[in-house]
Structures are given as C-alpha cells and as structure tokens.
Amino acid sequence: xxxxxxxxxxxxxxxxxxxxxxxxxxxxxxxxxxxxxxxxxxxxxxxxxxxxxxxxxxxxxxxxxxxxxxxxxxxxxxxxxxxxxxxxxxxxxxxxxxxxxxxxxxxxxxxxxxxxxxxxxxxxxxxxxxxxxxxxxxxxxxxxxxxxxxxxxxxxxxxxxxxxxxxxxxxxxxxxxxxxxxxxxxxxxxxxxxxxxxxxxxxxxxxxxxxxxxxxxxxxxxxxxxxxxxxxxxxxxxxxxxxxxxxxxxxxxxxxxxxxxxxxxxxxxxxxxxxxxxxxxxxxxxxxxxxxxxxxxxxxxxxxxxxxxxxxxxxxxxxxxxxxxxxxxxxxxxxxxxxxxxxxxxxxxxxxxxxxxxxxxxxxxxxxxxxxxxxxxxxxxxxxxxxxxxxxxxxxxxxx
Amino acid sequence: xxxxxxxxxxxxxxxxxxxxxxxxxxxxxxxxxxxxxxxxxxxxxxxxxxxxxxxxxxxxxxxxxxxxxxxxxxxxxxxxxxxxxxxxxxxxxxxxxxxxxxxxxxxxxxxxxxxxxxxxxxxxxxxxxxxxxxxxxxxxxxxxxxxxxxxxxxxxxxxxxxxxxxxxxxxxxxxxxxxxxxxxxxxxxxxxxxxxxxxxxxxxxxxxxxxxxxxxxxxxxxxxxxxxxxxxxxxxxxxxxxxxxxxxxxxxxxxxxxxxxxxxxxxxxxxxxxxxxxxxxxxxxxxxxxxxxxxxxxxxxxxxxxxxxxxxxxxxxxxxxxxxxxxxxxxxxxxxxxxxxxxxxxxxxxxxxxxxxxxxxxxxxxxxxxxxxxxxxxxxxxxxxxxxxxxxxxxxxxxx
Numbered sequence: 151x152x153x154x155x156x157x158x159x160x161x162x163x164x165x166x167x168x169x170x171x172x173x174x175x176x177x178x179x180x181x182x183x184x185x186x187x188x189x190x191x192x193x194x195x196x197x198x199x200x201x202x203x204x205x206x207x208x209x210x211x212x213x214x215x216x217x218x219x220x221x222x223x224x225x226x227x228x229x230x231x232x233x234x235x236x237x238x239x240x241x242x243x244x245x246x247x248x249x250x251x252x253x254x255x256x257x258x259x260x261x262x263x264x265x266x267x268x269x270x271x272x273x274x275x276x277x278x279x280x281x282x283x284x285x286x287x288x289x290x291x292x293x294x295x296x297x298x299x300x301x302x303x304x305x306x307x308x309x310x311x312x313x314x315x316x317x318x319x320x321x322x323x324x325x326x327x328x329x330x331x332x333x334x335x336x337x338x339x340x341x342x343x344x345x346x347x348x349x350x351x352x353x354x355x356x357x358x359x360x361x362x363x364x365x366x367x368x369x370x371x372x373x374x375x376x377x378x379x380x381x382x383x384x385x386x387x388x389x390x391x392x393x394x395x396x397x398x399x400x401x402x403x404x405x406x407x408x409x410x411x412x413x414x415x416x417x418x419x420x421x422x423x424x425x426x427x428x429x430x431x432x433x434x435x436x437x438x439x440x441x442x443x444x445x446x447x448x449x450x451x452x453x454x455x456x457x458x459x460x461x462x463x464x465x466x467x468x469x470x471x472x473x474x475x476x477x478x479x480x481x482x483x484x485x486x487x488x489x490x491x492x493x494x495x496x497x498x499x500x501x502x503x504x505x506x507x508x509x510x511x512x513x514x515x516x517x518x519x520x521x522x523x524x525x526x527x528x529x530x531x532x533x534x535x536x537x538x539x540x541x542x543x544x545x546x547x548x549x550x
Numbered sequence: 551x552x553x554x555x556x557x558x559x560x561x562x563x564x565x566x567x568x569x570x571x572x573x574x575x576x577x578x579x580x581x582x583x584x585x586x587x588x589x590x591x592x593x594x595x596x597x598x599x600x601x602x603x604x605x606x607x608x609x610x611x612x613x614x615x616x617x618x619x620x621x622x623x624x625x626x627x628x629x630x631x632x633x634x635x636x637x638x639x640x641x642x643x644x645x646x647x648x649x650x651x652x653x654x655x656x657x658x659x660x661x662x663x664x665x666x667x668x669x670x671x672x673x674x675x676x677x678x679x680x681x682x683x684x685x686x687x688x689x690x691x692x693x694x695x696x697x698x699x700x701x702x703x704x705x706x707x708x709x710x711x712x713x714x715x716x717x718x719x720x721x722x723x724x725x726x727x728x729x730x731x732x733x734x735x736x737x738x739x740x741x742x743x744x745x746x747x748x749x750x751x752x753x754x755x756x757x758x759x760x761x762x763x764x765x766x767x768x769x770x771x772x773x774x775x776x777x778x779x780x781x782x783x784x785x786x787x788x789x790x791x792x793x794x795x796x797x798x799x800x801x802x803x804x805x806x807x808x809x810x811x812x813x814x815x816x817x818x819x820x821x822x823x824x825x826x827x828x829x830x831x832x833x834x835x836x837x838x839x840x841x842x843x844x845x846x847x848x849x850x851x852x853x854x855x856x857x858x859x860x861x862x863x864x865x866x867x868x869x870x871x872x873x874x875x876x877x878x879x880x881x882x883x884x885x886x887x888x889x890x891x892x893x894x895x896x897x898x899x900x901x902x903x904x905x906x907x908x909x910x911x912x913x914x915x916x917x918x919x920x921x922x923x924x925x926x927x928x929x930x931x932x933x934x935x936x937x938x939x940x941x942x943x944x945x946x947x948x949x950x
C-alpha cells in the first residue's frame with residue numbers, strides 16, 4: 151500500500167472521480183474536475199507511472215492513439231464486501247472496478263452476536279482469499295453492511311433493535327486483527343443505496359432504496375450523496391405507523407409498517423389463511439416444508455391462489471401507504487425496492503405502486519418511478535465494495 | 551450594477567462566503583475557502599477597492615491594525631423580500647447584511663390570483679422604495695415566497711392546491727416590468743428554512759422547518775443546503791395521513807394532517823365546542839368577533855378553558871404524529887415550528903413534542919430539539935432576502 155503515500159489532494163480527487171465514472175474518458179474527467187486538459191493529462195501520466203491508474207479498453211492499434219478510458223489499477227489489490235443480514239451472510243472479493251472475483255452466501259442468525267458471526271466472517275474471508283491465492287496484505291479496504299443503525303464515524307451499531315448484542319461492539323477492531331486495510335461499517339440499506347448510486351454513475355441525485363426483509367429500512371440519496379441523518383438513523387421507516395389500531399411492534403408502538411408488511415407479517419398472514427381454511431396451496435406448503443415464507447406466498451399467488459394474492463395485495467398496499475408519506479416529504483425521482491420480499495414478484499410491486507399513486511400528491515408522483523432494485527440481491531455487496539473503495543481513497547488521501 | 555461584471559469564480563465564492571459568514575474574519579474565510587492567507591488578502595483588497603466588500607466593526611485605533619471583519623458593501627443597493635402567504639402579504643427592503651430597512655404587512659387573499667396580488671406587491675414596493683428615497687435601479691435582487699410548490703429553476707408555481715389561478719404564471723416576468731434586478735421565487739417554507747440556515751451561519755446541516763398556518767408545509771435542510779426534491783414538491787407533509795377514517799381533505803384523501811390540525815381545523819373544532827356548549831369563553835369570542843381563530847383558542851387555553859386546551863392538545867398531538875414519521879425517516883437534529891399556529895403558545899409545542907417522543911424511535915429523538923422558529927414571523931422575509939442575495943451572487947458570477 152506504499153504506493154498511496156504522498157499523493158496530493160488533487161490526485162486523490164482524480165482517483166475518486168475515476169472510480170465513480172467507471173471507465174471515464176480523460177477529457178470527461180478533466181471537465182468534471184474543472185482542470186485544464188494539460189493539468190489533467192500531467193496528473194494522469196504521474197498516476198499511471200505510479201501504477202495507481204490503468205488504461206482500460208485499449209483500442210487495437212489505431213495508429214498509436216492514446217487510450218481514452220481510465221480505471222483504478224486492477225493490480226492494486228482487492229476489496230472485501232460483507233453484507234450481514236438478519237438471517238443471511240454474504241461475502242465477496244471485488245476488483246477495484248467492483249467486478250466480483252468470488253463470492254459466497256449462507257444463512258446466518260445475527261442474534262447469535264458479533265463473536266459468533268464475525269468469527270465466521272473471518273474464517274470465510276481467509277478461505278476466499280486462499281482460494282484466489284491472495285494474501286491478507288492484498289486487501290485494500292473492507293466494507294461491511296449490518297442490519298441496524300450505525301454511527302458511521304466510529305463504525306459501530308447504536309441501539310440495534312434486531313441485534314442488541316452488537317450495541318457498541320467494535321467490528322473494526324475485530325477485523326483489524328487479520329487485516330491492515332481500513333474497515334468501514336454502514337447500515338445495510340445505506341450500502342444498497344450507495345451501490346445503486348455507483349451503478350447510476352451518480353446520474354440521479356435524489357432517490358430512495360427500500361429494503362423489505364425481516365425488517366423494513368430505507369437508504370436515502372440526497373444531493374447526490376448517501377444521507378445518514380443527524381444520529382445515523384435516517385431511513386428508519388419500519389416504525390412509521392400505518393394503522394393506529396394495528397398489532398404491537400417490538401418497538402412498543404402499534405401498527406408499525408414493519409410488523410404489518412415485512413417478511414414475518416407475510417408468514418403470519420399465510421399461516422392464518424391456512425388456519426382459516428382459505429388456501430389449500432399454502433396449507434400444502436406448510437405441511438410439506440413445516441413453514442411458509444414470502445417466496446412461497448409468491449409462488450401460490452402466481453399459481454392463482456386467491457388467499458395468497460390477497461396477502462400480497464395487503465402487504466404491498468401497507469408498504470405503499472408508508473411510502474406515500476415518505477414520497478410526499480422527500481419527493482424522490484425514483485424508489486427502488488429490494489430485499490427478500492421482492493422475490494414475491496410483480497403483484498407486490500403493483501400493489502405498492504397503486505397505493506403510493508393513490509395517496510401521494512400528484513406533483514410528487516408525476517415523474518416518480520417505483521421499481522425493484524436493478525442490482526437485485528447484489529446491491530448490498532456492491533455497495534459494501536463501493537464503501538470500501540471510496541472511503542479507502544479518502545483515508546489514504548489524508549497526508550500522513 | 552456594473553461593479554459586478556468581470557469577477558472571477560474565486561471572487562464570487564469569496565463574496566458568497568462573506569455573505570454567509572456575516573461579519574466573518576479574513577482568516578476564517580481564507581480557511582473555509584482553502585486559500586492561502588496571501589491569496590485571500592489579495593482578493594479581499596481587490597474587492598474592497600471595487601466597493602463590493604466593506605470592512606465591518608472597525609476597531610477604534612489599535613495602532614493601525616487592519617479590521618478583521620468583512621461584509622458585503624452596504625452601499626451596493628437593497629434586497630427586496632416578499633412573503634406571500636395564503637391570507638397575508640409581507641414585504642421588506644433589506645440591506646445586503648439582511649438588516650431590514652423598512653417593512654410592511656397586511657392581510658391578503660392569495661386566491662384572488664396573481665393579477666390582483668402582484669399589482670398590490672408592485673404598488674407597495676414603489677411606496678417603500680420611495681419612502682427610503684431609493685430608485686428601482688438600487689434594487690440588487692428580489693426574493694419571493696409563495697404558499698405552494700415551485701419549480702425553482704423557472705420560478706413558477708406548479709399545481710398549487712391553495713391557489714390554482716397561479717399555476718404556471720410567471721411572477722418573474724411581471725416584476726421585470728419594474729426592475730432590472732433578478733427575481734427568484736421559492737416555496738414559503740423553503741424560504742423559512744433558508745432564513746434559519748442563514749441565521750445559524752450553516753452551523754446545522756440537517757434540520758426541518760414546519761409551517762402551520764392555513765396549510766402545513768415543511769422546509770428541508772439536508773447536507774447544509776435547502777432540499778427541494780425531484781419536482782420541487784419536497785416537504786409537502788400536509789397530506790400525510792394521520793387518521794385513515796378522518797375527514798376528507800381538499801386533496802381528495804381522508805385524514806390528512808392538514809385537514810385535521812392546521813388553522814382552519816382548529817377553528818372548526820372551536821366552533822364545534824361552542825355548539826356543544828363546552829366552552830363559555832370560546833362562545834363569547836365567537837359572539838363578539840363573529841369568528842374564532844387559533845390565537846383565540848390559545849388565549850382561552852391560557853385562561854384555563856378546558857375545551858380550548860383539549861383542542862390545542864389534539865392539534866399538537868396530530869401534528870406530532872405526522873412529525874414522528876418524518877423524524878423516523880429523516881433523523882434531523884432540529885425541528886423548528888413556525889406559522890400562525892405558533893401564537894397558540896407553549897401548550898401546543900408541548901403536545902407536539904410529547905407525540906413525537908412517544909412515536910419516534912429512541913435513536914432519532916435522543917438529541918432531537920423541537921422548538922418554535924427562532925426568527926419567528928420574520929423567517930420567511932429574511933429567507934426571501936437570503937434567496938435574493940445568494941442567487942444574485944450566483945447569477946452575477948456567471949461570465950457574460
């Protein structure tokens with residue numbers, strides 16, 4: 151990592167712009183940064199010499215013309231992305247341009263606490279690196295997403311409702327035992343938003359990413375940057391009330407959207423439908439598998455089960471009701487919905503849209519797009535990689 | 551205005567920073583801008599020579615020491631601030647440091663349309679300028695707040711629910727007939743937020759300003775800038791649902807917070823209390839004045855009228871319920887409440903706070919401050935002045 155030292159603030163800005171523009175041309179970057187072509191070219195030449203930048207997509211001999219596109223040098227090292235969900239664990243090694251080298255997913259239970267979960271993360275990372283023939287010193291930066299509110303400055307969870315044992319635990323210190331690379335921790339939905347922002351090359355400035363899984367959370371992009379709020383809890387939309395006489399949530403209040411429309415609520419409604427004798431298909435599923443999840447309800451719905459479709463409609467409509475408030479307040483250009491519940495299929499999305507368009511003001515929804523996250527299940531891991539690269543550039547850019 | 555021409559981008563940045571730091575020291579400004587002391591001093595000397603900057607608070611002869619504090623030169627001209635409310639019209643002429651030279655307020659009815667209201671604005675401005683012995687050419691910039699969603703780029707109202715006749719009307723063109731100065735139009739609550747941001751010298755980055763009057767709106771400051779949303783309708787919180795079985799709102803939906811907790815709702819609840827024989831004090835007020843407004847309900851409440859206090863409690867609690875959703879989503883550090891309803895007094899604020907603290911997540915409210923707008927009724931006019939100055943600097947800074 152010695153190569154990073156001694157860079158000027160302008161050089162770091164150029165590296166960051168290269169990373170975000172993903173194969174941007176020299177000319178475009180000079181323009182973005184407000185540098186003259188000659189200043190930009192001199193800086194680029196220096197960074198190519200130092201092996202920090204590389205030329206991408208070299209055109210086959212067109213008379214010695216200089217390659218136009220640049221990227222962060224792929225030989226600098228790898229980024230580690232970790233996405234810790236409430237019930238899942240995803241890891242990836244990524245190139246500096248965020249191409250995944252290798253990745254791994256397995257079920258997990260975050261409530262087992264940081265000791266158990268992070269021991270597994272460390273073990274899996276050693277395996278993945280080993281499989282690629284890479285050493286710990288080739289890791290440039292580590293980005294980790296967790297399913298709870300994070301104090302981003304210190305990289306610690308604060309009062310996480312789903313994972314109390316993690317409160318104030320230093321994930322950074324734990325991983326520092328294995329790696330010299332910097333470790334950055336953020337809320338999982340913020341990372342999904344960061345991943346989509348990177349995919350979009352910052353072409354959208356104001357959008358939301360909603361994750362619906364065990365809980366419901368929201369990543370916010372405002373003025374072209376991820377917005378984390380005054381205390382790091384921005385986007386905590388799961389506890390917005392959608393029915394003052396609804397069931398009690400683990401937060402203590404009644405009728406939170408999370409307790410009424412997230413994964414466990416869909417399971418609960420499905421079990422109730424079975425108990426009421428309303429769905430032979432869901433009853434069969436419960437008998438065969440011993441449980442029903444949102445994906446099963448989606449299958450039953452697509453196969454024409456009326457009870458399953460009513461559940462999907464209700465969950466989508468409640469989510470849309472919460473979103474309508476958020477859309478009135480924030481007036482985003484796009485809302486991307488991700489998380490396990492998206493496997494339900496298009497009916498869920500249709501119910502969300504209908505509910506938002508009905509409840510939000512016409513001006514807020516006139517150009518509003520509501521769709522599933524384009525990066526799909528990868529959004530969190532890609533976001534973790536973006537975090538690792540972006541923040542590493544910032545940290546390395548600080549004069550020693 | 552010739553003095554503005556030929557300035558560099560760096561000089562414009564320095565003028566803008568001077569305006570926002572309101573009497574900032576040379577050293578502090580150089581630091582903020584990332585300039586060396588010598589570069590900053592040379593630029594400042596040039597701008598002093600051109601009469602764009604002036605030295606403020608000159609220290610009485612301390613051995614020839616250079617005055618440390620700078621401001622935009624007060625002799626450059628005046629700013630015009632106009633705050634068009636649903637039922638009121640406020641105008642002010644302000645110095646470049648936003649000290650009001652003269653101001654005027656009168657009742658108005660925005661539904662009379664732009665022809666009537668803007669004719670009155672033009673007439674009043676001529677009067678105010680005349681009274682100060684100023685000509686139209688001494689107006690540097692004009693900022694106007696209106697009670698509806700604005701497409702900020704073109705300065706026009708879009709689909710304003712309270713004032714349909716204003717839809718797409720060009721306020722700019724209308725005022726250009728009298729003034730060569732640039733005209734900027736924004737939503738009234740955005741201007742209150744801008745006013746508070748200026749008062750705070752940008753020391754807070756993420757806060758909200760809620761206006762409760764005839765309607766309910768919200769100004770959003772995010773990452774240190776006013777946030778207007780993808781279509782200019784951000785902060786349209788009046789139509790967030792607080793009771794799915796509540797009364798029908800003019801927007802077509804049921805139980806919007808605006809139809810249940812804004813000024814007209816408070817009047818309606820007061821009249822109902824009179825009709826039900828629940829309040830002798832409010833009955834007397836209705837008999838004497840022929841009407842009851844929020845201020846009357848506040849008076850009755852402070853005099854111990856139980857029905858009045860129940861109304862205040864209910865309106866504050868409903869507003870707090872809406873705010874709880876917004877606080878969960880946005881996690882602001884401060885919420886400032888302004889508008890006519892604030893004249894009700896401390897009981898209303900206490901009810902809002904109680905409702906927010908009960909419904910929002912602990913992490914979002916741990917350091918949250920909820921208070922009445924420190925600039926009070928001036929927030930909108932000051933904000934209009936800030937808009938006029940800030941945007942004029944931007945416009946003038948563009949090379950001809």
